[in-house]
Amino acid sequence: MSTNVLGASRDADYGSNIIYDDGSGYQNVEVSVETPPPNTNYVDVKQKKKDVEPLWRSMIKVFLILVLFLAFVGVVVLIVELIEADHNKQVFTLNIHIKLGQSCADEAIRINRLITSYDPQQQIDLVATSEPHLTMYLTTFYIRHEKDIYKSLNQTLSNYKYDCLLQTNPRLNPPTLTNTYALWDTNNPSCLQELSDRIVNATYPYIDERAKMQAPSWIDELPEPIKSLKKKMIKDFGSPNVFSQFQPHITVAHDDIDRDVMNTVLKGSVSATNNCTIQIRQVSVGSVGNYGTVMRGKDKWSFLFDF
DSSP states (O other), rough: OOOOEEEEEEETTTTEEEEEOOOOOOOEEEEHHHHOTTTTTOHHHHHHHHHHHHHHHHHHHHHHHHHHHHHHHHHHHHHHHHHHHHTTEEEEEEEEEEOOOHHHHHHHHHHHHHHHHHOOOOOOOOOTTOOOEEEEEEEEEEEGGGHHHHHHHHHHTTTTOOOEEEEEOOOTTTTTEEETEEEEOOOOOOOHHHHHHHHHHGGGGGBBBBTOOOOGGGGGGSTHHHHHHHHHHOOOOOOOSGGGGOOOOEEEOOSSSSHHHHHHHHHTTTTSOEEHHHHEEEEEEEEEEGGEEEEEEEEEEEOOOOO
């Protein structure tokens, strides 16, 4: 006789019941099943696989998002660098300056050598690489306006008719430390101030607009109201030392490694230097080296006064 199993049920405490048909009716036969020991944990392998798969998918998504983000940042950085490189090809920094004449240039070189002998780490070499000068206007211009700059300067300087003399008196006013620069100051007669004003007015229309946004760090160390006034000059004309803030000087040294050393030198060994008279005979446009220096032998344009 065949037996047909019709169904089954399980009770967690009492085992399993199987319902079968033996031809005479339905009967319940208890099948003994061992009760598992207490505190038994069941592991559903299929469910575990289902739980792990979403975790891996999430990790892959995070990784792909990170890769895409880094790629985006890289593209942005590359674009910025390309824009900056293209901009740098369009501009150049010029130092419009006065030549000192031989005797004053020799004295500036002597001071520079003297400072270097006591402070070898100072970074301006007026003997081989840089030229002693008095800056009138130092900023960045658009290269495309180079001829316009020279033409405008020529017109302005041709109308300047003053025989202007400058004086230094290092015994009363020796080179002093301003931030990281050793500056040998001159007086500022009205004829020099007017010349500076004319040069700025003639050339500032051709400056790079970015020059109006970049203030050198040393300005922040200045007291008020000088700091604010110099920042205003930068915002308007791309240079801190123009118009009311024009302070004529000859840079003779620079030390951004240990300026206390140079300050000690200036207060001691360089305190006794020679007086110098500068007669303005030549205005030049020079190529700019480190620390705003004029590179020796690399002037781009010059104007000689004929008094």
